[in-house]
Amino acid sequence: MKTSQTNQQTQSKNFICTIIGHRYQETRKVTNHFSEYSCKCCGKQMTEDTRGRLIQLTPELKEINATLSLLFQRRHLVNS
Template sequence: MKTYTSPQTALGLSVICNLIGHKFRITKKITNHFHEYQCRCCGKQMTEDIYGRLIELTAERKEINSTLHFIFNKKQLQIE
């Protein structure tokens, strides 16, 4: 018999998020238009796609974001 051990608190919080919605706060500014968000309740991480819609922040997207952030900062320095 297989038993699944998942943290009860995280599970309970995600149920609350499903009911009332996540409470996202900005954790990182990538560019003026792209940000990274994290839910204050369950810790779920999100980012924006090119249309400004919230999408799940995967490891791959995190990498894309840090590249974007790097290029954006470089551009900012050249302007100033």
């Protein structure tokens, strides 16, 4: 039986994350209160909800974050 090497690697990385937890690093600052993160180990992407809890970064949330980021930068420019 032939198994995919890539699949096995992904699974073992996910296994490590399951045991010791994801190692998130900030990949993008959306506003002062929101950021996007990705796991150094498996590459899983997360963002924060309105209560500051980490939630999975879906394509929809990514779009919302991009809009928020633009609005935040624009407001920041006006204020300064």
